Amino acid sequence: MSDHPRHVAEALRLGAWGYLLKGSPSRELLQAVETVTQQRRYLSPAAAEVAAGVLGGEAPAPSGADVLSPRERQILTMVARGASSSAIGELLHLSPKTVDTYRSRLMSKLGLGDIAAVVRWAIREGLVDLDER
Secondary structure (H helix, E strand, C coil): CCCCCCHHHHHHHCCCEECCCCCCCCCHHHHHHHHHHCCEEECCHHHHHHHHHHHHHCCCCCCCCHHHHHHHHHHHHHHHHCCCHHHHHHHCCCCCCHHHHHHHHHHHHHCCCCCCCCHHHHHCCCCCCCEEE
């Protein structure tokens, strides 16, 4: 769905059979489903262009998310979606203080000074979609 080179490259690396960008026409979706059901790979033209750049040596821009642990990334995403430390703690079976420690550590690693910066960073990196509810 995302046109971020890192997302396209990761999907292909993990073995995705097809990749379409968000907003692709329905006829393209049908073509992709047909192609994949025939056990062939399908990339939309726009996704193929991004993939060609990545595979052709244009490495995706390094992401600060790569320095985060999986738990830090999970908490960052939840914080960016507006969850409180208490709510995150309940969902992940952690104390709010532990969540605050993770939050502080990830903000330090990314050089972010406040929650607004965390939200902006998560949106820019494609970890949070503005259309999510």
